[in-house]
Amino acid sequence: MTIKLHNTATRRKEDFVPLDKDDVRMYVCGPTVYDRAHLGNARPVIVFDTLYRLLRHTYGEDHVTYVRNFTDVDDKINARAAESGRSIGEITAETTQWYLDDMAAVGALQPSIKGTDHERAMPRATQWIAPMIAMIEDLIAKGHAYEAEGHALFAVESYKNYGALSGRSVDDMIAGARVEVAPYKRNPMDFVLWKPSTDDQPGWDSPWGRGRPGWHIECSAMAYELLGAQFDIHGGGNDLQFPHHENEIAQSKCAGHRFANYWLHNEMLQVEGKKMSKSLGNFFTVRDLLDQGVPGEVIRFVMLGTHYRKPMDWTDAKRQEAEKTLRKWYGQVGDVNIGGVPSAVIAAVSDDLNTSGAIAELHKLSSSGDVAGLKAGMGFLGFLDMQTRLDAAGDDVDLSAYVEHFDAIRAEAMETKDFGPLDALKKQLTDAGVEVKMSKEGVSLTPAVGFDAEKLQGLL
The missing domain is CATH 3.40.50.620 (HUPs)
Structure with a gap:
């Protein structure tokens, strides 16, 4: 090729x-x-x-x-x-x-x-x-x-x-x-x-x-x-x-x-649409992210999601999506024997390092159930070489009781206008590695990177 x-x-x-x-x-x-x-x-x-x-x-x-x-x-x-x-x-x-x-x-x-x-x-x-x-x-x-x-x-x-x-x-x-x-x-x-x-x-x-x-x-x-x-x-x-x-x-x-x-x-990197600089308060090192619990494979995934000749915008939304995708993929490939690298993945990278196109091919492999090809493609792009791994086990955790508790505390806060207890609960959940998303429809709690079930004890 x-x-x-x-x-x-x-x-x-x-x-x-x-x-x-x-x-x-x-x-x-x-x-x-x-x-x-x-x-x-x-x-x-x-x-x-x-x-x-x-x-x-x-x-x-x-x-x-x-x-x-x-x-x-x-x-x-x-x-x-x-x-x-x-x-x-x-x-x-x-x-x-x-x-x-x-x-x-x-x-x-x-x-x-x-x-x-x-x-x-x-x-x-x-x-x-x-x-x-x-x-x-x-x-x-x-x-x-x-x-x-x-x-x-x-x-x-x-x-x-x-x-x-x-x-x-x-x-x-x-x-x-x-x-x-x-x-x-x-x-x-x-x-x-x-x-x-x-x-x-x-x-x-x-x-x-x-x-x-x-x-x-x-x-x-x-x-x-x-x-x-x-x-x-x-x-x-x-x-x-x-x-x-x-x-x-x-x-x-x-x-x-x-x-x-x-x-x-x-091309250069931006953070949330702005040039990274200490004066803007959006300057951080690779080690800063790693110490915050962002695995290296997530950093790599976000980077490869943009073509190298285009400005790359690091955003928290991209980080979260990368974590979700990689957790799913690692859960799929598990102990599966690795296959040959799919030609479509190689073709994308061979076309002036079109890594975003290669990632799109991995999504297709994941959806089609070709886990051997998915694992080979992930290895080819470097997602199997890091010592850290996103924990797919968190996907099976039942957080429904915590959702009910959160909704109750939120309702009380809306009535009393005292949001201190709600903020404290949100921080406790976040510290336990739970991603908290609030909308008009309610709250969504999802195990994220660094999820630690032991830290949830005593919250109910």
């Missing part, structure tokens, strides 16, 4: 033809490890994990290499160390493990080189400083970069196709982007490849003095070392198109590398 992918570089959907079907290679930009991953950080992980699963299914687990880096040298990390008094190494080690744990909780497979080498497939920038220095030296020797006041900078004007990925001219970028104005730059758009470090900052010896790499050079150097001068797919969020991916392309192409053939970018 032909895989079709929307290539950002050409702005059209194309048949995916790997350079070598025995060694399909993909690079995805990973996190800067200084804090917990927020919900938006999980979207590219889940998107490209789905593509990784598709490639493994199509070409074989041992014939796919997926590299995703960790940026563990960055000014945000330095600032966090200064604020906390902890060492940079301690912070990056802890936050890297947080990231791995949280992404595993949403069903993401660990990147690997041909299905086996996970550690090398998740390179830390600090482990690849020498190749970065070598690449910068090569760019300077070729006239594409220059040294100035302890910095090494890429000369944007030396690459005539700069801006092709994002579709912007250099003049437009200068006008619309926040660029660092510095006297040592020949052009405001020139970007840092290497910068000097103070005594209290991490640094390495280089031809330009003790310093540390800029953000963009690390991905180019690590991709070259691990995937070669040309590879198949480069992915990330669309917020990385400019400047990060634009700069990666410029420095890699000028170093003589053909770099990536296909570029994929996922």
